[in-house]
Amino acid sequence: MTQAHMNAAPALTVRGATKRFGAVVALDGVDLAVRRGEVLALLGDNGAGKSTLIKCVSGVHRFDSGSVEMNGVPVEVSSPSVARALGIETIYQDLALFDNLDPAANFYAGRETAGPRWLPRGLRVLRRGPMAEATADVLKRLQVGVADARTTVGLMSGGQRQAIAVARAAAFATNVVILDEPTAALGVRESRRVLDLILRLREEGHAIVVISHAMDHVMEIADRAVVMRRGHMVGEEIPRPENRQKIVSLIVGGDD
Amino acid sequence: MVRATAENAARVRTGGGYDPPSVGLAVIRIGPVLMLVVVVTIISFLSPVFLTTRNVGNVLGQTAAIAVLALAQLLVILTRGIDLSVGSTLALSAVVGAMVFESVQSGPVVILAMLATGTAVGAVNGALYVYGRLPHPFIVTLATLSAARGLALWLSGGQPHRGMPDVVQTLGGGLLGWLPYSTFLVAGLALLTLLLTTRLVWGRWIYAVGGNPEGARRAAVPVKGVLISVYVLSGLAAGVAGVITAGRLNAGSPTFGELAELDAIAAVVIGGASFLGGRGNVANALVGALMIGVIRNGMNLLNVDAFLQPIVIGVVILIAVELDVIRGRLEERFRVIQAVRS
Numbered sequence: 001m002t003q004a005h006m007n008a009a010p011a012l013t014v015r016g017a018t019k020r021f022g023a024v025v026a027l028d029g030v031d032l033a034v035r036r037g038e039v040l041a042l043l044g045d046n047g048a049g050k051s052t053l054i055k056c057v058s059g060v061h062r063f064d065s066g067s068v069e070m071n072g073v074p075v076e077v078s079s080p081s082v083a084r085a086l087g088i089e090t091i092y093q094d095l096a097l098f099d100n101l102d103p104a105a106n107f108y109a110g111r112e113t114a115g116p117r118w119l120p121r122g123l124r125v126l127r128r129g130p131m132a133e134a135t136a137d138v139l140k141r142l143q144v145g146v147a148d149a150r151t152t153v154g155l156m157s158g159g160q161r162q163a164i165a166v167a168r169a170a171a172f173a174t175n176v177v178i179l180d181e182p183t184a185a186l187g188v189r190e191s192r193r194v195l196d197l198i199l200r201l202r203e204e205g206h207a208i209v210v211i212s213h214a215m216d217h218v219m220e221i222a223d224r225a226v227v228m229r230r231g232h233m234v235g236e237e238i239p240r241p242e243n244r245q246k247i248v249s250l251i252v253g254g255d256d
Numbered sequence: 257m258v259r260a261t262a263e264n265a266a267r268v269r270t271g272g273g274y275d276p277p278s279v280g281l282a283v284i285r286i287g288p289v290l291m292l293v294v295v296v297t298i299i300s301f302l303s304p305v306f307l308t309t310r311n312v313g314n315v316l317g318q319t320a321a322i323a324v325l326a327l328a329q330l331l332v333i334l335t336r337g338i339d340l341s342v343g344s345t346l347a348l349s350a351v352v353g354a355m356v357f358e359s360v361q362s363g364p365v366v367i368l369a370m371l372a373t374g375t376a377v378g379a380v381n382g383a384l385y386v387y388g389r390l391p392h393p394f395i396v397t398l399a400t401l402s403a404a405r406g407l408a409l410w411l412s413g414g415q416p417h418r419g420m421p422d423v424v425q426t427l428g429g430g431l432l433g434w435l436p437y438s439t440f441l442v443a444g445l446a447l448l449t450l451l452l453t454t455r456l457v458w459g460r461w462i463y464a465v466g467g468n469p470e471g472a473r474r475a476a477v478p479v480k481g482v483l484i485s486v487y488v489l490s491g492l493a494a495g496v497a498g499v500i501t502a503g504r505l506n507a508g509s510p511t512f513g514e515l516a517e518l519d520a521i522a523a524v525v526i527g528g529a530s531f532l533g534g535r536g537n538v539a540n541a542l543v544g545a546l547m548i549g550v551i552r553n554g555m556n557l558l559n560v561d562a563f564l565q566p567i568v569i570g571v572v573i574l575i576a577v578e579l580d581v582i583r584g585r586l587e588e589r590f591r592v593i594q595a596v597r598s
Binding site: 080081084096105109110114122124156159160190 | 464474477481533590
């Protein structure tokens with residue numbers, strides 16, 4: 001991390017987040033902060049509350065209580081489109097890609113570049129050239145290799161698809177990129193590519209939150225790891241080989 | 257882009273040449289056109305009359321209504337939907353047109369009444385499906401298939417009403433040289449649909465909704481509006497097909513368009529569109545409609561038993577669907593190759 005990044009307010013700060021689903025307390029006073037140029041690993045066993053936390057941050061759910069700040073400014077993340085407008089991009093496990101469309105159409109789905117502006121949005125003419133160019137630029141910058149930029153995403157391998165999804169998030173995230181299990185379905189080589197891609201996002205100064213069960217990947221890319229258990233934040237560690245066991249026991253709760 | 261799948265896939269070279277799945281995908285992409293060329297070639301060898309201008313005009317005139325219905329059915333199928341009501345809607349709008357003509361002797365008014373009737377049925381379909389939260393458009397449009405036909409029978413007293421304004425007769429049955437006016441109408445509508453699907457944001461949304469409805473919702477695509485719009489357009493197309501049919505036969509009859517919905521669906525499927533949504537294009541849907549028209553006309557010319565026609569069309573549909581299955585397999589192999597190569 002650079003000095004400038006250290007001094008600025010965190011890109012995203014969550015304070016005292018609470019969320020109940022009926023009688024189940026999914027989040028109980030959770031705090032979270034992630035800075036620009038930092039990869040934060042969000043760890044925890046199934047049902048620990050990780051997914052609830054990121055879904056609240058990305059506008060799918062709403063916190064019952066607690067506050068969210070972006071770059072020190074309080075915000076209200078009331079819907080997925082508000083989250084997008086705030087510069088928070090989330091990559092879910094199921095990707096939400098459009099297999100029948102090419103990378104550029106996937107990048108711009110729901111936010112197409114089109115004109116003229118006086119027409120209703122749906123009747124505007126697509127500016128296909130600029131969208132394709134911008135997409136190609138992002139893919140090139142992030143070194144995502146695509147054989148032909150006009151091939152539909154459905155014809156790509158799992159790793160390429162994941163890379164497209166990550167690049168799409170990176171292209172539009174002005175603040176935070178959240179990745180849910182980015183390497184879960186990938187082979188060794190394809191995981192490698194996606195991890196490298198995440199590291200490039202960090203270099204570009206994005207604030208990154210990664211949910212992962214793959215300890216090796218966490219050790220490699222995360223600057224900090226926070227561990228959740230039963231809706232609480234139970235610990236924070238700097239991932240290093242020597243405290244790997246400690247992180248694992250925080251996750252499984254062996255010290256109870 | 258949407259259209260570019262297989263031929264771009266084929267451009268990915270391996271060593272000395274194209275890899276087999278890519279070539280297969282490219283062939284399947286032009287499959288509908290290939291099939292049409294084969295069928296046309298065979299029939300023109302067997303019948304000297306087939307490729308005469310007079311007969312070609314005939315085929316185009318007979319296919320116009322199906323083609324219009326197929327264009328709109330394509331939009332519906334692209335969103336993973338189906339519209340079974342278009343044949344009945346065609347009849348209803350023809351009957352309404354004929355009855356309006358009995359009291360108002362104005363071509364534009366009659367045409368407007370027919371288009372409005374079709375659009376109204378389409379709007380009912382779309383609104384019931386989306387706001388009634390019905391599980392599948394099959395059910396809604398099956399209901400309107402029945403209701404619209406019933407309404408047409410009830411309004412007309414079960415009888416055809418003779419007489420259509422001159423402009424309607426010209427649109428449906430008139431010739432410009434040896435080409436029917438309806439061919440130009442179809443061409444114009446096809447061009448509009450092509451522009452909608454490939455150039456407008458709305459068209460992109462149609463493909464997005466069909467490719468991944470949940471993803472489209474998360475991406476803030478107005479999914480409900482898109483769904484309603486395709487059923488409204490399908491109803492409007494049924495109105496246009498009603499104008500063509502009524503003009504051709506100079507009447508409005510409650511028995512018009514029976515099973516026309518199945519012809520339209522068959523045309524779209526023969527054109528390689530996928531029932532899983534998000535896949536298909538305007539040109540191939542037209543080719544599918546033409547295929548049906550050509551087979552019917554050709555078998556008539558060759559004096560083949562009329563009962564055999566549905567069998568042949570059934571076989572063609574099966575071939576088209578099988579090609580889609582093979583396409584799926586080839587794409588899987590293509591993905592594997594991509595993964596290995598990357």
